[in-house]
Amino acid sequence: MFEKKSGILLVAGFAFFGIAFLSNALVPALMYRHLPEQTAEQLVNGNLRLQFEDLARRYPDSFEKAYGTPPEDPYEREAWFNQNCADALRRGRKIYVGEGCWHCHSQFIRPVSNEDRRWGPVASSKEYQNELQRPVMFGTRRVGPDLSREGGRRSNDWHAVHFFRPMDVSTDSPMPRYPWFFDGEPDRPNERGLAILTYVQWLGSWLDSYPMYEQYEESPVLNMALEFTDKK
Amino acid sequence: MADTSDASPLPAHRDLVDERLVLWYFVAACSYMFASMLGGLLMALQLVNWNPISEIELLSPGRWRMVHTNAIAYGFLANAFLGTLHWVVPRLTLRPVLDKRLSWFIFAAWQVVVTSTAVGILLGEAQGLEWGETPVWIDPLALAGLLLVAINFMAPIARMKGALYVTLWYFMAAFVWTFLTYAMGNFMPQYFVSGSSAGAVGGLFIHDLVGLFVTPLGWGLMYYFVPLLLKKPIWSHGLSLVGFWGLAFFYPLQGIHHFLYTPIPMFLQYGAIISTIAVELVVTTVIVNFFGTLWGNGRAVVTNLPIRWFYTGMVFYFLTCLQCSFQTTLTFQALIHFTDWVVGHAHMVMFGVFSMWLFGIMTHLIPRILGVAWYSRRLCEWHYWLSFGGLLVMVSDLILLGPFQGWSWAGLQMWDASIELSYPFWVTRIFAGLAMFSGLLVFGWNLKKTFELARSNVPAAVAVPA
Secondary structure (H helix, E strand, O other), rough: OOOOHHHHHHHHHHEEEEHHHHHHHHHHHOOOOOOOOOOOOHHHHHHHHHHHHHHHHHHHHHHHHHOOOOOHHHHHHHHHHHHHHHHHHHHHHHHHHHOOOHHOOOOOOOOOOOOHHHHHOOOOOHHHHHHHHHOOOOEEEOOOOOOOOOOOOOHHHHHHHHOOOHHHOOOOOOOOHHHHHEEEOOEEEHHHHHHHHHHHHHHHOOOOOOOOOOOOOHHHHHHHHHHHHOOO | OOOOOOOOOOOOOOOOHHHHHHHHHHHHHHHHOOHHHHHHHHHHHHOOOOOOOOOOOHHHHHHHHHHHHHHHHHHHHHHHHHHHHHHHHHHOOOOOOHHHHHHHHHHHHHHHHHHHHHHHHOOOOOOOOOOOOOOOOOHHHHHHHHHHHHHHHHHHHOOOOOOOOOOHHHHHHHHHHHHHHHHHHHHHHHHHOOOHHHHHHHHHHHHHHHHHHHHHHHHHHHHHHHHHHHHHOOOOOHHHHHHHHHHHHHHOOOOOOOEEEEEEOHHHHHHHHHHHHHHHHHHHHHHHHHHHHOOOOOOHHHHHHHHHHHHHHHHHHHHHHHHEEEEEOHHHHHHEEOOOHHHHHHHHHHHHHHHHHHHHHHHHHHHHHOOOOOOOOHHHOOOOOOOOHHHHHHHHHHHHHHHHHHHHOOOOOHHHHHHHHHHHHHHHHHHHHHHHHHHHHHHHHHHHHHHHHHHHHOOOOOOOOO
């Protein structure tokens, strides 16, 4: 068996792969089978709607160009905003993936390394059971900070300027510029710009503790270092 | 090795191997390596804000970062492996591949797949799967290509009888695994599951792509070329068995170790960690086996350039696996996950091990295909030392940087502090990368001159258009 075609193909090739697939892929899939997957429409919440309508107020021309004018009837208007917001989320996610944002920003808070103090609640599975996490945007590298608690922390204006030229609001940031999200000026985001702004404002908008600001207490490590220098 | 029970004479090499195809694969591979390194350079310059072209959409570093990894995995490694397989499989089985026209079709089709992957990514069409950013509309085509590759190479292997040589165990398993891995990783988290489950599949995909596509092909080639170049058999057949079956069982079980401390259930994370540590023991047996083979011929590392590439890669392989068995523990993960430690680790695997092996193989095979010695042995040495030196500096630099970043974050310093402290390391990394890049340029120049030499020597023998 160990050196023959049948053994290698059937046991090593298929059976061992199958065992790994069962334990590493099917088991988690089965464990979450009762957790319904949410659609982008279901993900639109009050916090996000506030940000989305803020976009409409701040950038009326851009907004109208991208989505048209909302209907007058209040019910239709409500549905219109919700639908456009959901579409913007889908589009924003596609841009987030296409630009490789997820290679420098993670989307999960670990229960270690003081991450919950910096960003907010530790990640849980139900936050990820939705169509915008196909495939999931956990990420594996942080050049910039985690974004899963970013929504609501900063204004749309801040994000617009930051996407246009990151160093203007975040000195020495190595983040690339994204002028193609705008029509020449940071206050004129185009359809792509509005979508990515919506997506970023969505991240964490579902949490009770929204928005979660960084705790600006002095770093314990820094204090220790200061004590050390005092003693010397 | 091959079963030749009938007394027919050995088939001629020219009936077995399509040398032009092998050469074309190598040229394609090196071109993608060039593209990949350009992408890496662009990203490296961006990190220290030296990127001069930051406002052009198609040259966005974020997109080129994905081209960087995909061009290495599917452009360089896959092409170089396929070229070498076209040499090794027919010579080992003494039978040609299923159909030479199919071979050329696969070659052309694969270049279409890789080029359209790069174009798709640059147009912003990437799929959100690490190491699998290939746009979703290319995935079925790539999968069909992998199936054809398996059929083409399995045909000669299928006609062998009885026990097979170690190399062919690895190859056969790799053909099955690569196909299954690609299908699982690209389709399941995209169409069937989302969230944490998609994360588990994604981790398994990242892991299996290295472990079940690149690793078995790489080791299979080592089991073929090392005994051939040292003119002696592998030290222990028993250890070869342990190595293959250990890898086959433990390697695929580790996918989730890429996403430790995520919401993926903790018992699955523990399972992945334990199998990661287990595979390190298996790796040690393989390394012992190969150094046992080298025992008594140590000078070959100095005199024989391919052997030097191979054994350098093996040392890096041991280091990278040793590193992995530490970094997979939750203690290490808390500190080094998300940092440049992991980036260093990835470069050590993809360049330090497998690219080094494939460069060694090219160094060995290209003079045989062209029928002349290398234009310059000295340039071959430069290629080796620039690649080795550059990689060593890059990897040490990034692995050292990792803990500093991790401590800066855990110490709740302002985020900018971690960028500031990374700066000197990132600058160093650019120069290390430039050394590796110039190694490739030296190799390309040497290849061009050797090719010209071959054409002027025997114009009739080589019919490859320039």
